[in-house]
Amino acid sequence: MLIPALPQGIHDLLGRNTHPGLQIDKYARSWDDQHGYPGKLSEHVQRPAVEEVVKRSTQAPAGLDFQGLAKRRDEMLRVLGAESFCCVSTGPLTLHLARASALENAGICLHPIYGFAYLPGSGLKGMARAYAETVWLPAQYQRNKDGGFLNEEEKQKAQKAWRLIEDIFGWAPNKDRSCQIEDERHPAERRYEQEGDRESPEIIACTGSVVFHDAWPLQWPRLFVDITNCHHRKYYDGTDDADAPGDWEDPIPVYFLAVKPGTQFSFAVSKRRPDVDPALVKRAREWLLGALCHLGAGAKTAAGYGAFEPVEGTAPKLDSSTRRTFEATLELVTPAFLAGASQQREDCDLRPATLRGLLRWWWRTMHAAHVDVKTLRAMEAAIWGDTTQGGAVRITVSRDSGSPFQAIEVPFKTQVTGRDGGPKLVLDQQFAKNHGIRPAQGFVTQPLFYLSYGMDEIVKEEDGRKRRRRRYCVLHGARWVVHLAVRGSTYEVLNNLGQVICSKPISADEVLSQAKAALRLLTCYGGVGSKSRKGFGSLEVISSSGDAPPPVERTPEDCKEVAKKFRKACGLREQSQRDPESPALDSMLGPIQLNTMSCDPWLALDRFGSAVQQFAQAEESTGHGKHCESKIALGLPRQVHGPRDEPLAHQNRSTHRRPKPLTCCKGTRHSSPVHCHFSKDANGALVARVVAFPARYLPSTTESRKFLEEYLEYLKKAPIVPVPKSGDTVDAVLLAEKTKAGGWRAKSVDGVLEGHIINNDDVPARTNPGDKVRLIVASPNRMNSSFRWPTARDDKPAKKPAPQERPGSPGGRHAGGFRGGGPPRRH
The missing domain is CATH 2.40.50 (OB fold (Dihydrolipoamide Acetyltransferase, E2P))
Known part of the structure; x- marks a missing residue:
């Protein structure tokens, strides 16, 4: 059992603690009293620890008058003559993740005395200055093609703007300022007591004229447990070509604390001295608001965290020559199994972090066949960021208020009592009737079950009891508005010591073209959420702020051209086609298209699943059906034979074979190399678009390509639309x-x-x-x-006819025994 690493005499007092900060920093249950250090902190320690903090932060502790504290703060700000305004978070907020703490990347900024989440003034000042320098300043003057001043007049404009920044934030004799002064393209200059008089004493350092106050929530803020998954840790940690970002790695979940979206905070700036020009305070307020709306506060801002909008008025316009924006409305074509840390209804939504991870995956397919792993890693860092530099693409996602949004539990199964007296899941007959789905006959798994394996199953707990584990899904028709904000970046080449030996500037336009190409590939061939490669979670672009997307048939070639231009901007020479370890657009098979002849996503998925299932469960003589180990090419985990050590009631004991798990040289896990995406034709019928990426380790590129070509050819000819029968x-x-x-x-x-x-x-x-x-x-x-x-x-349900006696079948029971759906199996 895990206990806090504290003396036994203190354990009895821990129940009295009401401070969330003390709970996470001092009282985390991190020690196993029987086996010592537990290892796997995120799984065994971190999640329970942050869940305990959430429990203690649902409301203000008894005896703490939070509203009284807030009124005292407001009165203090009024006396100071502060400029105050309120903003509401449009995404989750997390900050101080990497601060010194008992847990790794699980910290959050909690008030040291009262324990509520807040934004420190020091951090707000830093982000306001970042906005002033990177967004506001470049818009104040014109530059030449080398990044210098266009002429003397523009230089004076730039220097005046920079002096304004220094007047508000102050300056110090540090290395950064010295480098800025020496840089002829930067407007920084030495400051003197008599402005412009170089004979007067130089002002080496000066405090800023504006005070940035801590931002407090208007109500006691609610925390929740959030999650991030690193799918390619070795790739991101590496420095050489040893670890490609392959689909065989196990994701590593990291749990952390965040403030729920929709939380309002009060921000304030004021004069440091009475003689400060009020215009400086107003300008500081403008920059702070711009930073909150366009840069984000706290950690993980590139993944949509820390996004704000003003409670009153509108967000300031992003007026900058160094930034580009793009907005697209995405509609869900097929239901999506989306989830956060809790996998409950409240976090069944499209998260910016989820979308960002998928865009990175599809972006890598554009370059994997042309560069080595080390170069790919450096290119990816220039666009999406790494541990040493922030991403150049910031993604925020919001629901489209004009579209329906409904998250429900998996709707197509119902629980009944099986022959063994335990729970069993079968097709819900009313659901099947409503959607025109034909129930599978005999011992064949329902195709919809086959595609959604694991989303609604009976599982056995550690104590031996069985329970139903049921995921939530967002129904088709939901829409989200995706906003991309990008800046220019730099492609850097490092030597073995980690020193930069070559750098190439990347414009904001080039960065945006990479992000848009990745989004195009995702909305043509991919999906979001669990089982997205099986056709769930397909998205399509309904509208966008930029150019209309190219036709689907041109998408691969267009994206290849965009990728080629980016590699040229990075100074890379085009290499001959390689055999990459990770999926590559250049080796992609397909697409093929299968018209399901149905506007109903559930029916379309069932029909597509039928074609997939027929291929995998064909006769063994086909080389790709039952008991064929060649199906390793469809991904892992997977087993043949079985499904159990002992034959089921309908299986022949003499020919039964025990289950055999398939493996590759990378282990027992490898995501499917086949991607199915659904889109609508001109009549609204759903069309399945299927592509495949030959995989080097399933079991080899040559064998994988041969099997996948056969698979796609089979799907093209498969009878996907059965002839309806009476009553359908x-x-x-x-x-x-x-x-x-x-x-x-x-x-x-x-x-x-x-x-x-x-x-x-x-x-x-x-x-x-x-x-x-x-x-x-x-x-x-x-x-x-x-x-x-x-x-x-x-x-109305039909009445079941009374059983009739039949020869050789006592009690009217069919001599052939039980006929039913059988347990879901993956072959």
Whole structure:
């Protein structure tokens, strides 16, 4: 059992602690009283520790009058004549992650006395100065192509603007200022007691004229446990070509504390002395507000953390010659299994950190075949950042208020009691009826279950009890507004000592083109959330602030050209095609397209899953079906044979083989090299677009390519749309052509069935030709079909007929035994 590393006599007093800061710094349960140091701090120590802090921060401790404290602060600021304003966080906020603490990267800035999260004035001053120097200053004068002053007049403008920055923030005789003064392209200059008189005494150092006060929350702020996953730790920590960013690594979760979005904070700036010009205070307020809105506060700002907007008024315009912005509205085409640390409804949303990680993955595919790992790492740092330099791309994500947003538990399974008396999950019949999904027959796993394996399952706890573990998903139709803010960057080449031996400037336009290309690849071939490579979480661009995206068929070539220009800007020579360890756009197979003939995402996923399942469960003689070890090319973990040591009731004991887990030289894990993305055709029907990346270790590039080519060829020919049977529900369009008797005719969206509606009296009066409706198949004859308009009686469950005695089957039970869905299996 984990306990705090404190003397036994203190343990009994810990329950009295109400201070969240003491809980995380002093009282974390980090010692195993039986086995000593537990190792794996994030899994065994860090998460329970931060969860304990969250419990203690849900409200102000008993006896602490937070509102009274806030009023005293407001009165103090009023007496000082401070400029105050309020901002609300639009994303999570975390700061001081790397401060000295008992836990790694789990700290947060909590008031040392009262224990609530706040933003220290020192940090606010720093970010305001960063905004003034990097965003505001470049917009005050014109530069030549070398980055110097265009002429003497522009130089004077720049020097005047720089003096304003120093007047507000102050200056000191440090190395940075000395370098700025010596740099002919920088407006910094020596300051004298008599401005402009170089004979008067020089002012070596000066305090700033404006005080930046701590920002307090208006209400006691609520903390929550957040998570970040590092998927390629060896790659990011490396300095050579040894560790490529492969899909075989296990993600390393790191849990930390953050303030919930929607928290309001009060900010204030005031004069340091009574004689300070009020205009300086107003300018400082302007810069601070700009920094909050455009740079972000605290840590992880490039991943959307620390984003703010003013409670009153609008955010200041980003007027800078060194920054570029891009905005796109993304719509969810298929349901997405999104989650944060808790995997509950409240964190089932698209997180900027999730989107950023996916953009980095797709960005690497554009370059992996042309550079070595060391160069790829340096290029990635120039765009997305690393541990030594911040990313040049900042991503914020917000929900589109005009679109529906609904997060629900996995809806297509229902729990019943199995033959062994334990819980069992089967297809929800009402769900299947509502979406026109045909239940799988016999012992075949429902295709929708096959694609979503692990999202809703019965799991066995350590104590042997079984429980249902069910994920949440965001339903299709949800929209998010993605905002990219980019700045210029530098591509740096380091020697073995970590010293910069070559650097190339990268313009903001070049950085933005890289980010947009990655977003284009994601929205053409990828998805977000768990099971995104199976077709879940597909996104499409609805609108954007920039140029219209190119057609899908041009996307790979366009992105390759963008990538080539970036490598040229970095001073890299084009190399011949390589055999990269990580996925590369140059070796991508496909895309192939499969029209599911359905506008319903659940039905489209089930139909696509049927084609995938047929390939993987074909006869062993095909070389890719049951019991075939060649299916390692589809990713790991995966096992053949089984699924259990002992044969199931329907399996032949004489031919049964024990399960065999497949492995590659990198271990037992390797993400699928196949990506499925769903998009809509002109009629709104969903089309599955499939691509594949040959993988060096599944088990080799040559074998992987051969298998994946066969797989894509199979999918192109697979019968993805089954002929509906009587009683099935189908999407259809009402036709303008009527029957001779004036009745309605309809055609299924997939074009398979066309015919008349037999119960025209039940069709609503306001129905018009061209309306998309859902009908029930009465007769599935392809030559002359008929439909029924759904009525209230169709929603009532059918009565089960009484069992009848059959010869050789006592009690009316079928002699063949149990027929059901069987346990979900992955082959």
